[in-house]
Amino acid sequence: MSTNAGDSYSAIVNAPVTGQLAVGRDIAQSHTALGGAAQQLSTEQLSQLAGLLTALRSEVATNAPPEQREEALSKVTELENAIAAEDEPDLVTMDHIRGWFTKRLPQFAGAVVSLIVHPLVGQLVTAAGESLVADFHRRFG
Template sequence: MGEGGTGKRYRVETGDVSGQVVVGEDNNVVAIHGGPQDVPVAEGADLESLRSGFAALRERIDREAGKGADSARERIDELEEAVTAEEPEVSTMVYVRDWFAKRLPALAGAVTALIVHPFVGRLVEHAGDAVAAEFSRHFGGEGGDGE
């Protein structure tokens, strides 16, 4: 539902469908082809991109966080573990995002960018419907427009 509790309603009738059907606005669809054995594990270029993002954020923390740098680095360590876990820990992602929003808001956008990194999205999707639904509820689609 959109702001103010209002939402759009869609009536969809399909015939013989052999694939995905996406209805609505601002949908973010991630497709993984093949079985679980075909899903990439936490390695390769995408993981390197994510790790580089964490390294860059740690550098920003060192430059910008002042006396809160130690606590901020601890939260980033927690976040990195949460997003790369075999089953990503969405509650930790939410906690860390909220921690930065409250204590170091200038860095909150960079934290959210790591959470909604495409590689994290694939790991979340691979973890199953429950994890993906929780992630979507908190971070939404396109750019993390959740809570």
Template sequence: MTSKDNSVKARIRIGGDASGQIAVGNRITQTSTRIERPEVSDAELAELQALINDLRTRIATEAPPERRDGAVERVDELAEAITAEQPDIGTVRYVLNWFRDKIGPLAGAVRDLVLNPLVAKVVGAAGDVAAKDLERLLHDVMGA
């Protein structure tokens, strides 16, 4: 009868500035994937800011006077939520719902801003969690 030696004999030396995983054993396979986050240019940020300013202008002319101040505040919250280092998609959802409930005729303009590909790019640049949250929101918005 023969026996197989399943023991692992390894000599490992790591030097320099190293981080990450290491695996030692028999028949080990490791795969790593690097996801590149989109880079947002200054021109793209300026374009997004112009879209936000256009929405503010539209609110100033089309919102009922008794709702105008609140609408401008919601747009300020929306702009901050989208462009924050860690975007706040909950606030984006809140603002969309606020306009839908309070100033229905302008809800489409807010929705159009949120659906703009620049918003997805800016939020996506912040990381996977924010991008997934936005993806779920967009799915809900498109289904509504």
């Protein structure tokens, strides 16, 4: 990043900040908030899963072609929401996102599949019951 000698940034916050705050130029921020079914995981496991999602999001943001970057990042958010859906992981959406990356940005397909079949996601699927486990194995096994 190049800066001009006159660049100066400041901020005054007169209220509690409960989320992210950034002041400056060319700032990129992301936030992963796993709720729903993911709340079955321990704090450490949630942190690990959030880290995996953040790593995928970062890889896509850095390496996706500019004309596809926004849509690809949207698909990563959809994947996050599908994994941590309200009652159980949304396998239909997860399968759709895998197919989207496989067709449109195959260089990320392996990372997407690795996340989908990660043991933490498997733990969420298992907690949802045998019928979901069978569907998961049919789709991704």
